[in-house]
Amino acid sequence: MWTGIADDIAPRVQEVLGQVDQCCDTPFDAEYRSACGRLQGRAAFRDPRAFRRKSEDRNSGGLDRMEHQQGQ
Numbered sequence: 001m002w003t004g005i006a007d008d009i010a011p012r013v014q015e016v017l018g019q020v021d022q023c024c025d026t027p028f029d030a031e032y033r034s035a036c037g038r039l040q041g042r043a044a045f046r047d048p049r050a051f052r053r054k055s056e057d058r059n060s061g062g063l064d065r066m067e068h069q070q071g072q
Contacts, residue, residue: 005044009051013044016051 005013017040024033044051 005041006048009044009048012051013040016040 017037020036020040021033024036
């Protein structure tokens, strides 16, 4: 995979990369896909905590924060 990515998050990073690649393939091009992959690699290297969360945290955490920010 990428140099510097922690072993414990490598499977999750690979999973997310596959999803990003799939999303980029249809409406965009290979250059956009590569840029998204580099961005994800930097995020995983600099702050791996996002890739260490449990799936229920990943699924609901963003929505909870958005609702809180909107005052709901």
